[in-house]
Amino acid sequence: MRAGDLHRPEQNTASGALVDGSGSPHTRQYRRAPTRGRQIAGRFVVIPAAPFSHATAADQETWRALIGTLESLLRLHEHAPGTLSAMSDYLFHRTAA
Known part of the structure; x- marks a missing residue:
């Protein structure tokens, strides 16, 4: 080489x-x-996690809450709050949970 x-x-x-x-x-x-x-x-830790479920209303609400939390942590230019939360079903299927 x-x-x-x-x-x-x-x-x-x-x-x-x-x-x-x-x-x-x-x-x-x-x-x-x-x-x-x-x-x-050394600054990162791998956290084993299983995919989220979307089978029940409670599962869907948990996913929606996760998306809402992530959205609140992102600093996106000219972002309307709630946009990603409104797309939570799409994001679930697009990302395979």
Whole structure:
């Protein structure tokens, strides 16, 4: 692998991941500075979660409340409050819960 190989975006990857000569995807962050990658990874915790249910009215209200909470936390430019909450059924089906 040549030094320049890691920095060329691979044209045929959906995510535009950086690929070395062997075809293995890498990010610059982890390849250039392993310590930095560990620091960033240390800031996050994986929380195992199952998909939400939408079978009962209570399930739908729980989902709607989640969307409302997320919407209140987002800072969206010129966003009308309640827009995402009104689309909660669509978002449920679009995201597979």
